Amino acid sequence: MKLFKKLFLQIFLAFLVLSQAVFFYLLYESRRQAVESIQHYEKLSFQGKTGELDQKLRGMYETEEQEIQDRIVASAFRQYVGSQGILYRGTKELFNISAYEYEVEDVFKRTDDRENGLLLKNGERRLLLFWDTLTFGKNYRVLYYKDITEIYQRFDKLFLEGLLFTVGALLFIGVFLFHGIYRTIRPLVELKKTAALLADGNYGIRLPVRGKDEIAELTESFNQMAEKIEEHVEKLSTVNETQRQLLGSLAHELKTPMTAIIGYADTLLTLRLSERRREQALQYIGDECRRLSRLSVKMLELTGLYEMGESTIEKKEVEVLPFLEKVKELTFWRLQEKKLSLEISCTPEDLTKTMDQDLMMSLVMNLVDNAVKASKEGGKIWIRADERELSVRDEGKGIPLEDLARVTEAFYMVDKARARSAGSVGLGLAICEEIAMLHGARLSLESEEGKGTCVHLFY
Structure with missing residues (x-):
C-alpha cells in the first residue's frame, strides 16, 4: 500500500494547494477591486464637494481678522463637506465633528497618495483618506475620509465561509479520491500478492483481467508469464521424473550383467578352468562390458534429448x-x-x-x-x-x-x-x-x- 499512500497524499496535497491558491487569489482580487471601486467613487465625490466649497468661498471677501475668516470657511465647510471631513489651516484643526483624529503632518506628507487616497488602519477600523488645498486663503486644507471597515468585514466573513466550504469540499473529494485511487491501485496490490504466491510455488494461480487499460495489460502479461512458468515447471518435473525412472531402470539393467561379470571374474581368479571354459568366461565378460558401454552411450543420448527444448534444435x-x-x-x-x-x-x-x-x-x-x-x-x-x-x-x-x-x-x-x-x-x-x-x-x-x-x- 506504499504506492497507494504516496499517490493519495501527492494528489490530495496538490489539489489542496491549488484550490487554496485559487481561492485566496480570487478573494484578494475581489477585495482589491471593491476597494478600488470605492476609491474611484469617493474620489469623485470628494472632488465635487471641494469644488463646490471653493466656488462658494470664491464670492466672499478675505478679511484681515483670521478668526473671522476661519469661521466663514468653517461655516461653508460644514455645509458642503459635513461630518465626513476635517478642516485645517496649515496643521491646525479648525473643524472636526468625526470620531477620529489623525497625525495630519504625516498624512499631508504622503503626497503620492493624494490622487488615489490613503488607506489607514485605525484600531479595528479601516479608513480611506483624501485631502486637498482650498484656493480660498491658500492655506486651508480639507481632509476627507470614508470608513470602509464593512467591506473588510464582509470579505473576512466571506473568507471564513469559503474556508469552511473548501474544507468540506476537500473532505468530500478526499473520500472520492481515496476510493478512486484504491480501485485503480487494487489490481497492483492483487498482483503483488499473487506474485508472492507464485514465488511460494502456487503456479496455477491467475488474476482476473479487468478493463482494457495499462494495468489490465500488465495483468494479462503476468498471467502469460505465470502460465509459461507453470509449463516450464511441469516440463522440468516431467523430465526429472523421467530421468529418475531412467536411473532406476538403469540400476536394474546394470545389476544383472555386473553380477555376472563379478561372478566370472571371481571364478577366473579363484579356480583353475580349462582353456575352453576360461575363454567362454572372458568372452562373456567382454560382451557384457561392451553392452554396458553401449548402454551408457544411449543413456547419455536419451538424457540429453529430454533436457533439450524444441527451440534449441x-x-x-x-x-x-x-x-x-x-x-x-x-x-x-x-x-x-x-x-x-x-x-x-x-x-x-x-x-x-x-x-x-x-x-x-x-x-x-x-x-x-x-x-x-x-x-x-x-x-x-x-x-x-x-x-x-x-x-x-x-x-x-x-x-x-x-x-x-x-x-x-x-x-x-x-x-x-x-x-x-x-x-x-x-x-x-x-x-x-x-x-x-x-x-x-x-x-x-x-x-x-x-x-x-x-x-x-x-x-
Missing part, C-alpha cells in the same frame, strides 16, 4: 534422398553381418524436409538397427519417404500385440534374452520417439508376429 531444409543414401552407406557393414539388403525410395526424388539432420539421422539409424536385430539372415529392409511420412519396414519376427504399446518405453524389451544376445539395451525406440516429438512429428508402429514390423514417422 537446429532445423534446416534437407534433401531426403541424399539423406537416405547416407543412412544406407553408414549401415552397410551392419547389414553385411547378417547378409541383409536395404532398399530406399523417395517420392518425389527432389523431396525436402525441415529437420535437425543429426537428430533425424540418429532416429533412422536406430530404426534400421532395430530392423537388423529383428530380421533373419538374408532378409530385406525397406525405407520409404514421401510428403506425409518416412517408414522403416522389415520381415523380422514382429512384435506381439500386447507389447506393441510399450515398446517405446525406456528399457522395455519384448524378448529380453534375444534382445541382449543381439546387443539391445531397450532405449532405441525411446530415443526415436523423443526426437520425433522435438520435430513436432509422431511415431506409429504396425507389427504382426512372424511377418515383420513397420515403423511410421508422420511429419
